[in-house]
Amino acid sequence: MHEATIAQSILNIVTDRLKSVGVAACALSVEIVLGEFRNVDPESLSFAFDSMKDFCPATSNCRLDINVINASALCSENAHNYRPVAELAYRCPACDGGIAKMVHGEELDVVNLIIEVADEEKKHARIAG
Amino acid sequence: MHESPDEHALERILGKNEEMAEHNSDHFQRSKTCVFNLMSAPGAGKTSLLEATLRSTKKQFTSAVIEGDMVGDLDADRIKALNVPVYQISTGRSCHLDAQMVGRLLHAESIVATQALFIENVGNLVCPAEFPLGEFRRVVLLSVTEGDDKPIKYPVIFRNCDLVVFTKCDLLEYVNFDLSAAEKNLKALNPKLKTMRVSSKTGDGIYEWINWLNSQMTEYQAQLKNEHHVHHAAH
Structure with a gap:
């Protein structure tokens, strides 16, 4: 159950970014990409995130959006692009090759963060990397 | 270890662990310590393999061991009995070792002095796959009592070793x-x-395993030498 560790890492990234804004701000939503070839369960991660976000007022209203990315690989026999799935033991359906290169499916990144700056206009700001 | 990061990423979620693992790796390189991260399901025989390895390699290279367990130091006692330096990390509720836990031992005398460092991870085929520790090689044990379908059930750890x-x-x-x-x-x-x-x-296959360890240690030393030359050439 390392989803708690991952939820804490996301919250740490959010609070660090909030601090870097330099003015009082709170997070409204954080978007992550999660490859299906990572050992992370989206439901457990959401549960852990929602259980932990209240510890800091600046994240207590933050929503976690998880974009699950399907795996896609190039096969070892003919460089076919295919989706490795357990039912086929992760082999290429066309030629039975293995995973030579994983193109997608190993992502675990924060990609977007929406914050609210606490001034009188309640201006929304998007932080880009 | 994972090769498909998102190009639009603001930040890698486990980036702190990865940075810490890099830091550990730098320390190990300075002390020329070749590190093996041993992972498996509980009961696959990590400690038994270590015992057989340590008994047979005493005259070949110096070793130290880090034992990662959720509770207790039963495995560490088995290593201690062989007169090999052993450090216990009790992870408490955590189901894996992370780079920071290993980082606390970087300056331990026997770890700086040893040629080979074996890190026995917590028995688990899921979480340890996500947390590099600064090792040179990742080894996964699969006992024949477990079932030949384990790689299908736990693809991430078996792909990244x-x-x-x-x-x-x-x-x-x-x-x-x-x-x-x-x-x-x-x-x-x-x-x-x-x-x-x-x-x-029975000892069957142990000779081949030790040969592999020796070959990896040779490769590690050669890499360090090359990097040393490159470093000097740059100055």
């Missing part, structure tokens, strides 16, 4: 474990993956 060791091979005649099916399943995940078969009890 350098060697899979089939353990308890003395039991092969008593269990329905299809070695060639297991090997085929592993090659589908990583066509370059190397496998070998051992029995820590």
Whole structure:
């Protein structure tokens, strides 16, 4: 159950970014990409995130959006692009090759963060990397 | 270790662990310590393989061990009995070692002095795969009592390792474990993956395993030498 560790890492990234804004701000939503070839369960991660976000007022209203990315690989026999799935033991359906290169499916990144700056206009700001 | 990060990423979620693992790796390089991260399900025989390894390699190279367990130091006692320096990390509620836990031991005398450092991770085929520790090589043990479908059930850890060791091979005649099916399943995940078969009890395959360890240590030293030359050439 390392989803708690991952939820804490996301919250740490959010609070660090909030601090870097330099003015009082709170997070409204954080978007992550999660490859299906990572050992992370989206439901457990959401549960852990929602259980932990209240510890800091600046994240207590933050929503976690998880974009699950399907795996896609190039096969070892003919460089076919295919989706490795357990039912086929992760082999290429066309030629039975293995995973030579994983193109997608190993992502675990924060990609977007929406914050609210606490001034009188309640201006929304998007932080880009 | 994972090769498909998102190009739009603001930040890698486990980036702090990865940075810490890099930091550990730098320390190990300075002390010329070759580090092996041993992972498996609980009960696959990591400690038994270590005992067999340490008994047979005393005259070849110096070793130290880090034992990762959720509770207790039973495994560490077994290593201590062989007069090999051993450090226990009790992870408490955590189901894996992380780079920060290992980082606290970087300056331990026997770890700085040793040629080979074996890190026995917490028995678990899920979480340890996500947390590099600064190791040179990742080894996953798969005991023949577990089932040849394990690579299909736990693809991430078996894809992201350098060697899979089939353990308890003395039991092969008593269990329905299809070695060639297991090997085929592993090659589908990583066509370059190397496998070998051992029995820590009878000693079968231990010689090949130790040869592999020696070859990796030689490769590690050669890499360090090359980097040293490159570093000097740059100045």
